[in-house]
Amino acid sequence: MDKKVVIYTTSTCPHCAHLKEFLKEKDIPFENYDVSQNREKLLEMREKSHGLAVPVIDIDGKVMVGFNPQLVSKELGIK
Amino acid sequence: MYDLIIIGAGPAGITAGIYAARKKMNFLVITEDIGGQAVWSSDIQNYTGYQFISGADLVEKFREHLEQFKVNVNKNEKAEDVIKDGDHIIIRTNRGKYKTKTLIIASGRTPKEMGVKGEQEFKNRGVTYCATCDGPLFADTDVAVIGGGNSAMDAALQLTRIAGRIYLIDIADKFQADVVMAEKVKNDPKIKIFHKTRVKKIYGDKLVEGIQIEEEGIKDLPVQGVFVEIGSVPVSDFIEDIKKNKANEIIVNCRCETSIPGIFAAGDVTDVFSKQIIVACGEGAKATLAAFEYLNTRRFADE
16 A cells, blocks of 8 residues: 555545544545645645635545545545 | 444533543544534633633533543544334444443534525635634635624624725624624724625635625625635434424433433533523533433343
8 A cells, every 4th residue: 555645635624534543444545734834735735626615635636626525535545 | 332422522512422431431423523603713701710711611521521531432433323222222432332221412513504505605615614714714705604693793803903994794784793892893993894794705716806795785705715604504413313403403302312312412412592602511510410310221132
């Protein structure tokens, strides 16, 4: 399992907190950017997701908006 | 076979769980998330014992309280079907099938959509249902908040710290929100209020560029964000043969009993008067106590 996981979040967003907790529970390493603090990453997120909503999850180039545990698990190939 | 399964872990479900743990019941919580709608609230001033607390902090305290007991909580799991089979209840989820003697439905509510042109198209592209989540993405831009209740006031007030100009669009001639919150909104110079105003459509190219409103004729408001805060609908579709009211809320009596023996319901998914965190907690407690009594006064066929 060496897929690269990048997530874009805000500190106040409960779904983002769930996502981080989920990845930690499953022992998946990830890079996290708080886009409310980081303008550059906010633009990068907009570019990738064509949208304005968090969390955005990028798993090896597959971009998802919003946290759906089933879809994330499927993409990571975990149960 | 479980004594009790609780669907949902918002204020009602968590409180039901705490009561079940203290009664040493053999139970399971099945839930998509922890905290439910309570998490979205930024400013709670009417939960006894706290003069001020955020929804996220209050939920964290609820969670700690529940987790001090050894409790089985299946997170990220969604109930899809419930049937009563003889004297037990079968729950099918996206991950499995469970059997229980009693059930508490505490699945809460989910945000309502406006149903206007452009809403689906621009979802997550400027249209959002969660000011707490997405608010920070709209720094220094102009935004519209749609609604006139507490959640609309809460969203508008949160956005005053982030966004540029805030247009608050309310369909009614006066706010339904608590007076304290409505006053704060009225006195905030960044918020411009439109009463008796409908949103006609949301427009843009890749992202939202504005909304069209109907206020003494049609008018365009250029905004980058649209925060929809027009209330919610109960999450009750996964169970069919249970009595519900016109609003799709599960009908309960003062013991949280539903039309199906052994199935109880609590909190915002029910027709209980007033959807408040503290009321939902109380209902959750009642539901477990009623389920406990139900178990103790009945014989069940072999397990």
